[in-house]
Amino acid sequence: xxxxxxxxxxPAKPATITRRTLLGGAATAAVAVVQTSFAKGLQIxxxxxxxDPTKQMGVPPGKVGTRSSFEKLAKNASDISSRSPLQDLYxxxxxxxxxxxxxxxxxxxxxxxxxELLIHGLVERPTVFTLADLKRFxxxxxxxxxxxxxxxxxxxxxxxxQEICGLTSQSEWTGVLLSTLFRExxxxxxxxxxxxxxxxxxxxxxxxPTSKGWNDAIIAYAQxxxxxxxxxxxxVRLFLPGWEGNTxxxxxxxxxxxxxxxxxxxxxxxxxxxxKGGKIxxxxxxxxxxxxxxxxxxxxxxxxxxxxxxxxxxxxRGKVSRVEVSTDAGKNWKLADLQEPILDxxxxxxxxxxxxxxxxxxxxxxxTDETGYVxxxxxxxxDARGADTGGYHFNPITVWQIKPDGxxxxxxxxFR
Amino acid sequence: xxxxxxxxxxxxxxxxxxxxxxxxxxITPLDIDVRPDGQGLPAGSGTATTGAxxxxxxxxxxxxxxxxxxxxxxxxxxxxxxxxxTEKVIGNYWPYATTVFDYIRRAMPFSxxxxxxxxxxxxxxxxxxxxxxxxxxxxxxxxxxxxxxxMPAQKLFxxxxxxxxPEIH
Numbered sequence: 001x002x003x004x005x006x007x008x009x010x011p012a013k014p015a016t017i018t019r020r021t022l023l024g025g026a027a028t029a030a031v032a033v034v035q036t037s038f039a040k041g042l043q044i045x046x047x048x049x050x051x052d053p054t055k056q057m058g059v060p061p062g063k064v065g066t067r068s069s070f071e072k073l074a075k076n077a078s079d080i081s082s083r084s085p086l087q088d089l090y091x092x093x094x095x096x097x098x099x100x101x102x103x104x105x106x107x108x109x110x111x112x113x114x115x116e117l118l119i120h121g122l123v124e125r126p127t128v129f130t131l132a133d134l135k136r137f138x139x140x141x142x143x144x145x146x147x148x149x150x151x152x153x154x155x156x157x158x159x160x161x162q163e164i165c166g167l168t169s170q171s172e173w174t175g176v177l178l179s180t181l182f183r184e185x186x187x188x189x190x191x192x193x194x195x196x197x198x199x200x201x202x203x204x205x206x207x208x209p210t211s212k213g214w215n216d217a218i219i220a221y222a223q224x225x226x227x228x229x230x231x232x233x234x235x236v237r238l239f240l241p242g243w244e245g246n247t248x249x250x251x252x253x254x255x256x257x258x259x260x261x262x263x264x265x266x267x268x269x270x271x272x273x274x275x276k277g278g279k280i281x282x283x284x285x286x287x288x289x290x291x292x293x294x295x296x297x298x299x300x301x302x303x304x305x306x307x308x309x310x311x312x313x314x315x316x317r318g319k320v321s322r323v324e325v326s327t328d329a330g331k332n333w334k335l336a337d338l339q340e341p342i343l344d345x346x347x348x349x350x351x352x353x354x355x356x357x358x359x360x361x362x363x364x365x366x367x368t369d370e371t372g373y374v375x376x377x378x379x380x381x382x383d384a385r386g387a388d389t390g391g392y393h394f395n396p397i398t399v400w401q402i403k404p405d406g407x408x409x410x411x412x413x414x415f416r
Numbered sequence: 417x418x419x420x421x422x423x424x425x426x427x428x429x430x431x432x433x434x435x436x437x438x439x440x441x442x443i444t445p446l447d448i449d450v451r452p453d454g455q456g457l458p459a460g461s462g463t464a465t466t467g468a469x470x471x472x473x474x475x476x477x478x479x480x481x482x483x484x485x486x487x488x489x490x491x492x493x494x495x496x497x498x499x500x501x502t503e504k505v506i507g508n509y510w511p512y513a514t515t516v517f518d519y520i521r522r523a524m525p526f527s528x529x530x531x532x533x534x535x536x537x538x539x540x541x542x543x544x545x546x547x548x549x550x551x552x553x554x555x556x557x558x559x560x561x562x563x564x565x566x567m568p569a570q571k572l573f574x575x576x577x578x579x580x581x582p583e584i585h
Contacts, residue, residue, distance in 0.1 A: 105529060118438055118446055126438035133434045184431055195449055201529045203522035205449065254446050263452050263512045265519040269504065272573070275585070280509075280569065284576035317580045371580035384584045388501075 073098055076162050080104070081148070082231075083166025086312065087294045092339070092347045093143070094169035096224045101231045102148050102167065104202035108251055112227075112235040117219070121194070121257035124186025131235050134221060137176040137184075142218065142241065145170040145314050145347045147287050149244035149271060152394035154378075157401070157409035161294045164398060164410060168314070170347040171232075173239045175220035178213040181255075191257040195264075196238050199253035206247045207261035208240065212285075216241050219252065242316030242345035243285040244393070246271050273392040275385050287316025289375050290395035291323055291350070291367035301406045302356060309336070309352040315369035316345055322368050323350040329362040330399075336365065356402070362411065364399045378413040391415075450518040454563030457517065460534040461558035464551070467543025470536055474525045483547050488526070492547040507548025511573045513565035517541045538562075 049069075050056045067073065075082040075098060082101040084094055094100075101107075112131050120126035148167035153159065160166075191210050198204040208217075218239040221228060228234040233250030240247050246266055261267065261283070272282045291313035296302045313323045319342050324333035336350040350365065366375040378396035382389070399411035450456040471483070480486030483505075484494050493507035502508065506516060521537045523529050532540070538557050545551035550565055578585045 105523065105526065118442065120438055120443050120447070126443060127435040128438045128442060129435040136434055137432060138428070180428075180432075183428075184434065197446075197449070201523075203448075203529070205522070256447065256449065258451075260451070262449055262518075263515055264449075265515050265523075268512065268515055268573075269506075269510050275574075278572060279574050280511075280572045281576055282511075282573050284578070286576075286578070286580070372582040373580065373584075374582065376584045380584055 075100070076166060077101075081167060083162050084169045086161040086166055086168075086292070087297050087300075088162075089294075092170050092312070092349050093224065094171060096171065096226070096229050096232070099146075099169040099171060099223075099229070099232060100148065100167045102245065103200065103231075103250070104204050105200055107230050108200045109230065110199060110235060110251060115235050117236060117252060118254045119181060119185045119257075120254075122188040122191035122259065123257050124188060125184075127185050129181070131221065134176055134219060134236065137180050139174055140177055140218060141172055141174040143170065143172045143343055144239075144241040144345045145287075146239070146245050146248060147314070147316075149246065149284075149287065149392045152391050152396075154410070154413045154415050156412055158298055159410040159412075160299060161292055161297050161398075165290070165292055167245070168312075168347070171223045172225070173218055173220045174222035175218045175236070175239065178217035178219055178238075179215075181219060182210075182213055187257055190259050193258050193261050195254070195256040195258065195262050196247070196249040196252060197254040197256075198233075198249045199251040204249055204266065205262065205264045206249055206266055207264060207283075208238075208247055209283075210257065212240055212243070240285075242287055242318075244271060244287060244316075247285060271392060273385070273390045274388045277386075284393055287314070288393055288395045289313070289315035289317065289320070289367045289369040289373050291365045291375055292398045293325070293363060293365050293400055296363075296402075296408045297400055298408050298410055300408055302402070302408060303406055304356055304358045307354050307356050309354050309363065309365075311336075311350050311365050312347050313338075313350055313365070313367040314345075314347045315367065315371075315373070317373065318370040319344050319346075320348045320367055321370050323348070323365055324368075325350075325352040325354075325363065325365050327354050327356075327361060327363050330364060333366070358404060360404050361402045362399050363402060364397050366397050378415075448518075448522060450514045450521075452512040452514050452563065454514060454559055457514070457559035457562060458534045459559065460538055461556045462535055462538030462540070462542045463556055464539070464542045464546035464553045466536075467539035467541070467546075470532075470540055471543050474528075474532075475540070478526060483544060491544055493549070505548070506544055507550060507568070509569050511567050511570040513541070513545060513550070513562055513567055516544055517562060 073085055073088050084098050084100045115131045117129045145168055151165045151167035153164050193207050194210055194213060196206050196208055219236060220239040221236050223232055236252050237250040238248050238252050272280050275281045291311055293309055293311040295310040309325055313320045323336040325336045326333050336352040339349040342348050368374045375397055381396050401409045401411050478486050478488040479491050483492035484490045490503050490505050493505055496502045517537055520540055542557035545565055546553045
């Protein structure tokens with residue numbers, strides 16, 4: 001199960017550092033050449049590290065902010081995906097440059113001035129919208145998570161939350177409701193499905209029930225206050241709250257309304273899972289409720305005394321109702337505090353104070369959502385689906401082993 | 417979130433008049449999708465014999481000689497090695513043969529997507545279906561014959577019937 005990460009998609013990081021003199025030599029600043037995703041050099045001033053920063057001029061304001069050079073946040077990238085560092089993040093919004101990525105033939109570079117969205121098929125008025133057209137419609141903003149339904153890894157003790165389930169992130173998404181565009185083009189009766197197609201080199205496609213489009217789908221052009229990042233579908237993506245990430249097609253170029261699903265490669269040979277009786281479940285869109293303790297978690301080492309257990313919980317079927325935490329290997333469960341506001345189909349931050357006495361134990365969390373669904377154990381999931389289920393929509397309780405020396409290790413599950 | 421059930425919807429115009437009518441010339445080059453009933457399949461045809469040559473040149477490096485093995489996975493049913501799980505390939509897992517044509521045409525070869533002619537895509541599809549013992553190696557694959565191919569896994573596929581609630585599925 002565990003795939004080694006490559007450096008393929010590592011985020012921008014400082015390369016060569018050269019000195020330059022500012023203000024007649026009164027102060028110096030390093031200038032780092034940072035590689036952007038399009039490989040163009042961008043100069044960013046970074047203060048020299050000083051023994052006493054109060055005795056040295058700082059750098060002047062810049063056109064864009066930078067993350068402290070002391071903070072080593074990084075996605076964990078493979079050839080096809082890049083995972084958010086959940087254990088290093090606070091609150092519930094994922095910084096845009098740390099949002100997980102999953103794509104099928106790289107990140108395309110799309111000129112927003114040439115961008116067009118075509119909507120056709122079972123509609124009264126087949127229409128082409130420019131990006132400017134889309135931005136003229138009434139807009140919506142919504143905070144919601146996005147998760148890849150293949151977001152499950154196990155197999156060794158030395159796995160961080162990022163490695164176990166780093167294919168989930170949360171943003172404020174802004175765009176136009178798809179229902180607004182449906183009204184604009186006049187969806188015809190009998191249109192039960194639509195095909196969403198990306199403008200990437202894989203021409204990624206998914207069939208989506210039209211009801212989801214009417215309900216809460218967003219044609220998103222912005223994320224966390226700015227235009228989408230290229231890795232997140234610039235200039236326009238589909239965003240389907242609570243549904244498996246693959247359906248939120250990025251670099252969206254076309255929507256075709258039809259009467260039946262297209263049975264694309266993604267929804268047949270990939271995003272389907274074996275269930276009991278030798279059957280294969282298809283169009284399993286909802287993300288099941290899940291939680292994970294992100295602190296303390298591998299690779300941290302803890303010390304005796306008070307520890308604030310922190311983590312994330314979410315459900316694709318609605319709001320999180322409660323999160324329970326066990327610090328005695330699942331014998332007893334206590335209610336964790338949930339950070340307000342608790343939003344629909346959104347990551348929620350939970351916290352629980354714990355006094356560790358230095359003895360070996362296991363800690364874990366489980367979420368209950370507003371439909372009454374309680375996050376299952378690994379064994380419960382396998383029992384419900386059969387051993388040949390595959391890794392999609394796999395949301396078991398994550399168990400952390402606390403060793404007497406304070407090491408925190410993942411408890412691997414026997415998967416396949 | 418649902419404007420259709422929102423009283424505010426009455427204050428919205430039914431149309432904003434934004435966007436331009438899409439012409440046939442704009443729709444046709446993008447409208448490449450293929451449905452299980454064959455709708456969307458282009459003119460042209462191919463055979464497994466021709467497909468075998470193309471496969472060896474353009475596909476085998478990623479998917480193995482004959483569609484078995486290779487760094488990006490097998491495409492053809494074979495006997496699993498002892499102790500290994502059965503690989504999910506076209507012959508034992510894909511529910512619709514039209515998907516093979518659609519996916520090859522839109523995304524393959526990986527390093528040169530969109531470079532194959534419709535004839536080449538038909539030939540590769542014929543080759544892969546034949547290698548999976550789902551199509552006669554002497555037969556011609558085209559818009560009429562492809563949708564008629566019955567895939568063994570089709571009967572296994574069931575739509576998600578889970579309802580929100582306590583049950584673990």
